[in-house]
Amino acid sequence: MAVKKFRMKTHKATAKRFRLTGSGKLVRTKGGKSHLRRRTSARTKALFSEMIPVKGKGFIKRIRRLAPYMHKYRANPSTHTAK
Numbered sequence: 818m819a820v821k822k823f824r825m826k827t828h829k830a831t832a833k834r835f836r837l838t839g840s841g842k843l844v845r846t847k848g849g850k851s852h853l854r855r856r857t858s859a860r861t862k863a864l865f866s867e868m869i870p871v872k873g874k875g876f877i878k879r880i881r882r883l884a885p886y887m888h889k890y891r892a893n894p895s896t897h898t899a900k
Contacts, residue, residue, distance in 0.1 A: 828883035835880055843877055844868040
């Protein structure tokens with residue numbers, strides 16, 4: 818009798834907000850990019866596009882638990898080949 822292995826479900830909102838770099842660091846984007854940006858300086862708006870490394874062991878542990886297969890997709894999920 819074979820034991821069935823269960824695959825964990827990925828929390829899609831987490832998978833969309835976080836990425837893994839090539840070296841394995843977890844990075845996130847900045848918030849506040851959607852609206853109310855007219856009075857914001859061009860420099861500040863440019864800084865919004867940066868990816869920031871996630872700090873805190875608890876946060877990293879929680880994100881890895883919510884998106885267990887994130888390591889397969891690396892930085893850009895659209896470039897991985899579908900089987």
